[in-house]
Amino acid sequence: MGLCQDRVVVVTGAGRGIGRAHALAFAAEGAKVVVNDLGAALDGSSASAGPAAEVVAEIEALGGQAVADTSDVADWxxxxxxxxxxxxxxxxxxxxxxxxxxxxDRMLVNLSEAEWDAVIRVHLKGHFAPMRHAAEYWRGQSKAGLTVDARIINTSSGAGLLGSVGQGNYSAAKAGIAGLTLVAAAEFGRYGVTVNAIAPAARTRMTEVAFADSMAAPDSGFDAMAPENVSPLVVWLGSAESAGVTGRVFEVEGGKVSLADGWRHGPSVDKGARWVPAELAPVIADLLDKAAPPTPVYGA
Structure with a gap:
């Protein structure tokens, strides 16, 4: 009996990279997996059913159950x-x-409207739309008096948590996903659904473009950048064992798992009345002195 025995799991973008690793890891723990992948090239062109079907074949060859799906997750x-x-x-x-x-990826001063819209659509709407349809199903199950023990695991990024030079559109989308995760966790708990997010660091088609010089696999020993390193946490978050964990963002890289400590209220000063602009220079200086310095933006 695996950790996710007979649980039905949908993994989007599962034809390659981290998503493929997730699908295989869930199947290894007994889950029945829907392998979703549009089969597009890195630039979004040339959709193909091949990648999803290949992962399904891998799962079935290992004795698991899976079906392929080529739906566009950013389409309602x-x-x-x-x-x-x-x-x-x-x-x-x-x-x-x-x-x-x-x-x-482009510096903001060179980023086109189409490049902005495409990334926001695929990442942010591509998280919201499947989540919305899944939540509607689980709400119906809950209202029918059935016990729901469901999970949503979203994918943010260090770029979304800290920013990344040359990835303004991607950083904004991934930050949006982190915020969306918090709201969904607060709203869906009543239906028996937990919602968490991960911010993974691994070698994929996307990260090879952004970090080509630093992501090479080692000649020997533990490959900290292997996408398979990310999946154990995701499988655990998808299991019944994680029922008490919701509204959290986890960073995972190699063998390291950490809890991202996001925006929270910091030092404050309350005058009890409206400020005069000229009064604020020493006030702001004092607040900055009391606060921890921000973590640098990636690439800054």
Whole structure:
């Protein structure tokens, strides 16, 4: 009996990289997996059913159960079709892992409207739309008096938590995902759904573009950048064991797991009346002196 025995899991962007590793890891723990992947190139072109089908074949060769899905998760109807794929194939849904994404990296001064819109659509809407359709299903189950023990695991990024030079669109989308995770955790708890996010660091098609010089696999020993290192945490978060954990963002890299300590109220001064602009220079200086310095933006 695996940690996720007979749980039905949807993994988006599961044809390659981290998503593929998630799908295989869930299957190894007994889950029935919907392998979603549009099969597009890194720039979003040339969709193909091949990558999802190949991962399904890998899972089946190891004795697991899986089905392929090529829905566009950032399309409203496509996201609904994805959830229905799980229900039609396996009769239920227990876990949604939002992982799909791609990059359009440029410095902000060179970033086009189309490049902004594309990244926000795939990452941020591509998280919201499947989550919305899945939550509708779980709410219906809860209102029908059935016990729901469901999980959503979203994929943010260090770029979303700290910023990353040359990735303003990606950083904004990933920061949005972190915020969306907090709201969803607060709203979906009443239906028996926990919502968490990860900020992974691993070697994928996307990170090879951004960090090509620092992401090479070692000649021997532990490969800290292998995408498979990220999946154990995601599988645990998708299991029944994680029922008490929600509204959290975890950073994971190699063998290191850490809890991201996000925005929280810091030092404050309350005058009890409206400030005069000229009064604020020493006030702000004092607040900055009392606060911890911000973690530098990646690449700054």
């Amino acid at each position: 109807a496509g996201a609904g079709d994805l959830i229905n794929t799980a229900l039609d194939a396996f009769g239920r849904l227990d876990v949604l892992v939002n992982n799909a994404g791609f990059l359009r």
